[in-house]
Amino acid sequence: MTEAAINLDESSLKLTDLVSAVGGVDVSYCYQCGKCATGCPVAYEMDLVPTQLIHAIQLGLTDLVYKSKTMWLCAGCLTCTTRCPQEIDIAEALSTIKILMTREGGTPQVPDVLKFNRSFVQNLNWFGRIYELGMVGMLKLRTGKFTQDMAMGMKMLKKDKFHLIPRIRGGSAVHQIFKRVKKQEKP
Ligand code: SF4
Ligand code: SF4
Numbered sequence: 001m002t003e004a005a006i007n008l009d010e011s012s013l014k015l016t017d018l019v020s021a022v023g024g025v026d027v028s029y030c031y032q033c034g035k036c037a038t039g040c041p042v043a044y045e046m047d048l049v050p051t052q053l054i055h056a057i058q059l060g061l062t063d064l065v066y067k068s069k070t071m072w073l074c075a076g077c078l079t080c081t082t083r084c085p086q087e088i089d090i091a092e093a094l095s096t097i098k099i100l101m102t103r104e105g106g107t108p109q110v111p112d113v114l115k116f117n118r119s120f121v122q123n124l125n126w127f128g129r130i131y132e133l134g135m136v137g138m139l140k141l142r143t144g145k146f147t148q149d150m151a152m153g154m155k156m157l158k159k160d161k162f163h164l165i166p167r168i169r170g171g172s173a174v175h176q177i178f179k180r181v182k183k184q185e186k187p
Pocket of ligand 2: 029030031032033034035036037050051054080083084085086087088090
């Protein structure tokens with residue numbers, strides 16, 4: 001995403017143009033072959049499979065697109081992107097929709113995913129790498145689901161998958177990157 005793209009007058013753009021301007025993905029080339037949806041490992045959980053979501057973007061159905069669960073359930077595996085005969089970066093288009101929607105103050109249909117993403121990024125900013133136990137703590141505070149996945153957490157702790165003390169390495173360099181990105185994103 002470029003700084004110039006962020007500063008565009010977004011209110012005057014159609015959804016297809018907006019996704020193109022902000023995410024650099026032109027979904028207008030999609031001819032609905034369905035290859036993205038048939039390869040998607042989480043399509044069975046989605047309300048609109050990737051093909052349908054791309055079509056809704058083309059039609060400018062902003063409300064339908066923003067209220068979809070699809071982009072929040074996307075695992076970012078890029079299978080759709082690599083399968084698309086039109087070389088459309090579908091995964092990037094889905095990420096762009098998340099950015100546009102949250103920027104406009106929309107509420108995600110799967111709010112825990114946004115909470116997870118925020119906990120992950122905050123953790124990275126603080127420690128320079130992921131400190132799993134700290135990230136789980138942040139996530140639990142955000143979701144309020146303190147006992148969920150407790151059994152699995154204990155198993156991971158026993159197998160030494162969680163470190164009790166964070167291993168901070170390159171923290172200040174990563175923190176500087178975050179600061180630079182924040183500065184660039186300011187209107
Ligand atoms: S990147 Fe997302 S939408 Fe594409 S195949 Fe993977 S999970 Fe499905
Ligand atoms: S694979 Fe590409 S062309 Fe086919 S439906 Fe998906 S986005 Fe459209």
